[in-house]
Amino acid sequence: MQFADLYQPINEDVITRAKQVKLLICDIDGVFSDGRIYLGNNGEELKAFNTKDGFGIKALVNSGVEVAVITGRHSHIVQQRMTSLTVKHIYQGQENKLQAYQELKTKLGLSDSDIAYIGDDGPDLPVMEQVGFAVAVNDAHPIIRNLSHYTTMLPGGFGAVRELTDLIMLCQGQTLGTSGTSA
Numbered sequence: 001m002q003f004a005d006l007y008q009p010i011n012e013d014v015i016t017r018a019k020q021v022k023l024l025i026c027d028i029d030g031v032f033s034d035g036r037i038y039l040g041n042n043g044e045e046l047k048a049f050n051t052k053d054g055f056g057i058k059a060l061v062n063s064g065v066e067v068a069v070i071t072g073r074h075s076h077i078v079q080q081r082m083t084s085l086t087v088k089h090i091y092q093g094q095e096n097k098l099q100a101y102q103e104l105k106t107k108l109g110l111s112d113s114d115i116a117y118i119g120d121d122g123p124d125l126p127v128m129e130q131v132g133f134a135v136a137v138n139d140a141h142p143i144i145r146n147l148s149h150y151t152t153m154l155p156g157g158f159g160a161v162r163e164l165t166d167l168i169m170l171c172q173g174q175t176l177g178t179s180g181t182s183a
Contacts (some may be wrong), residue, residue, distance in 0.1 A: 003170045007163055008153045017133035017149055018171035021065060022114040023125070025101065026161060028071040028078055031137055034157030036165035047077050050157055056119050056165030057085045064175045070100045098126040118164055119144055119178060122155050135164055 003010055007072055029035050037045040061067055068089030071080055075092065084092050091100040105115065114133035117124065120140040128134040130146055136148035137156035145151050146158070152160040166176055 001130065001170065003167055006166060008086070010115060010150065010167070014133075014150050014167075015171050018116070018168045020113055021116045021133055021168050021172070022166065023066040023068060023104075023108060023110055023116070024164070025068045025070055025115060025117045025131075026059060026076075027117075027119045027121075027124050029068055029073060030140070031118055032069075032081075032154040032157065032161060034155070035120070035139075036173065037091075037140070045075060045077065047075070048157065049081055050159055050162070052159045053157075053165075054081075054085050056162035057087065059176070060165040060169060061086050063172070064171035065171055065172075068104055069106075070094050070097045070127070095123075097123055098130070101127045101130065116164070118161065 016114060026032060029037070032049055033047045040046070057067055065098040066089065067087045068091065069078070069087060071078060072094055073092065078092060079090060089104055091104070094100045112130050115131045116133035116135060117127050117131045118135040118137065119128055120137045124144060125147065128144065134148045134150045134151065136145045138152050139155040139162040152163045154160045154163050169176055
């Protein structure tokens with residue numbers, strides 16, 4: 001199965017970059033979610049996550065690629081969701097995402113070319129300028145889209161993460177699963 005059969009055509013540079021990925025780092029708001037934050041009268045916070053993205057993350061982890069999240073906000077919801085997806089590296093409340101990125105890269109003994117990052121807005125820019133494979137969601141800020149090596153066909157919160165996990169797995173010769181545990 002070709003990636004273009006599922007989503008959109010990709011060039012050789014994207015294929016080369018995706019083949020090298022050993023770690024995928026994701027932003028949360030605007031990437032795993034649509035960027036909206038629902039606040040209740042009593043201060044409770046709600047976010048919607050797409051199960052397709054969750055399934056993609058689980059499949060990618062099972063294929064041997066590490067997954068991390070780096071987000072500027074701190075939320076119990078994020079911790080709970082990422083833990084349920086077996087994401088081991090969860091960095092919340094990170095105003096300086098580059099610092100968390102450097103820490104994670106050193107901890108895992110990786111180089112920039114081994115790492116992909118998917119983001120949507122200004123706080124993601126410093127990390128996206130460092131990684132070997134910078135990815136923007138379809139509805140990302142234009143500066144982020146222009147910087148990225150690949151822009152997803154799907155918007156944040158609506159399958160963009162799954163699109164990227166499929167891309168990485170197919171470029172690395174992995175089979176895409178369509179059944180398994182729920183996400």
